[in-house]
Amino acid sequence: MVNKSVKTRSCSVATVSLSIMTKKGDDNMTVVIGFEGSANKIGVGIVRDGEVLANPRRTYITPPGQGFLPSETSKHHRGVILTVLREALQQAALKPADIDCVAYTKGPGMGAPLVTVAIVARTVAQLWRKPLLGVNHCIGHIEMGRLITHANNPTVLYVSGGNTQVIAYSEKRYRIFGETIDIAVGNCLDRFARVIKISNDPSPGYNIEQMAKKGSQYVELPYTVKGMDVSFSGILSYIEEVAHKMLGSGQCTAEDLCFSLQETLFAMLVEITERAMAHCSSQEVLIVGGVGCNLRLQEMMRIMCMERGAKVFATDERFCVDNGAMIAQAGWEMFRAGQLTDLADSWITQRYRTDEVEVTWRD
The missing domain is CATH 3.30.420.40 (ATPase, nucleotide binding domain)
Known part of the structure; x- marks a missing residue:
């Protein structure tokens, strides 16, 4: 059997194996x-x-x-x-x-x-x-992430267009420690992409990520963490209003808004993930879901994990x-x-x- 290896987009995970070796x-x-x-x-x-x-x-x-x-x-x-x-x-x-x-x-x-x-x-x-x-x-x-990265028993941040959850395994269940109380983080990004007419090819979230790399001015946005839960709908409404006003007047660029939105949303996600890690005495984080491909989210999570002496695991867009x-x-x-x-x-x-x-x- 050929052992196929891929390099993940995570800064902290160099190479992961696609196969658990079994005898031919x-x-x-x-x-x-x-x-x-x-x-x-x-x-x-x-x-x-x-x-x-x-x-x-x-x-x-x-x-x-x-x-x-x-x-x-x-x-x-x-x-x-x-x-x-x-x-x-x-x-x-x-x-x-x-x-x-x-x-x-x-x-x-x-x-x-x-x-x-x-x-x-x-x-x-x-x-x-x-x-x-x-x-x-x-x-x-979760199971695909565990297979590809070989994470043992991680705290899981699941972020996608339809879901945002912080999860940990206990007593034959994947327990939800925190989640969005309204829209998912991917949905928030997608809907903002529609406001500023960003292409959906290959995905709006990916294109926001590329534009955010060119942003330099941080526009302050609401930060809504409620215990272990997060809320994104208010942030979306606020940045939609800001976009119409500030872009029209030249006060900032679309790249600045993409940068600001990512920084705010991801900081919220890192905060609740760290809190779940502390509760579970966990030293591993696994990021899964479509938004988990985002290199900036992986980087922010890696910084938090380094401060705790923990590890972060992630995969690329294939998984x-x-x-x-x-x-x-x-x-x-x-x-x-x-x-x-x-x-x-x-x-x-x-x-x-x-x-x-x-x-x-x-x-």
């Missing part, structure tokens, strides 16, 4: 295929005993200033999902007979895209006569951004622990909380 020819190898499509990305990943064999995906991209609607997103997913499935099998050099289990994203996410993926996964499982597993999207991010391999990896863990989903129970749950899942594969 082992008849007990387990292969799981995972279908992800909870938002604007559709992906199919294949994992074999900790080795990522394939992970193709497609992204539904809208014009600048526009978000993605559930119906249009699901239409996009329907149009490409079989192509992505074929690509995954070809990349992995596998046939349907080689697959042991079919996993899909049960939730959380947007209803119409989730239903599209669930229908395809159910159909594939029945056609191939394979068991089916509904996976929590958030736990998919931070929604992908099929993360669903396959979580499904692999669940399948090996004896979990399955009956066909009659294979629905989707738009509000599927991280702490609802019994984590039977740890300890």
Whole structure:
């Protein structure tokens, strides 16, 4: 077996392995295929005993200033999902007979895209006569992060377009220590991108990150931490108003506002993460989710961890951004622990909380 290594975008993690080495020819190898499509990305990943064999995906991209609607997103997913499935099998050099289990994203996410993926996964499982597993999207991010970085028992900062949570494992649950009380950090960034008409290709958050590197003037914004929770909607409303006034008068640039927004939001996230670390006596932080690709967030977290003598783990956009391999990896863990989903129970749950899942594969 070839050991594939990648270099992460994290400043503190130099190289991570894509595979947990297993003996070639082992008849007990387990292969799981995972279908992800909870938002604007559709992906199919294949994992074999900790080795990522394939992970193709497609992204539904809208014009600048526009978000993605559930119906249009699901239409996009329907149009490409079989192509992505074929690509995954070809990349992995596998046939349907080689697959042991079919996993899909049960939730959380947007209803119409989730239903599209669930229908395809159910159909594939029945056609191939394979068991089916509904996976929590958030736990998919966590398990993929643990696989790629080899973080042992980290405090997890999960940041994406739909979720913002600080999580730690305890007694067979991923416990939520803090979270957003309104919109997610990724949603805040995306909506600000629409205000200043930033391109959605490859993603609004990535383009904000690049513009922020050119910003030099910090515009003071509200800082809203409430215990272990954070709030972003007030910040968004404030910077929208500031953008119309200050950009029009030349008091600052769009780059300055991107810089200011990132610095404020990420400082809030680092604060609640550090507080959770102190509570759990943790010396590791794992950043997962699409916003976790942001190098400035990784840098700010690294500075905090250095002051505490702790380590930060992160991956690049291949594994931070929604992908099929993360669903396959979580499904692999669940399948090996004896979990399955009956066909009659294979629905989707738009509000599927991280702490609802019994984590039977740890300890």
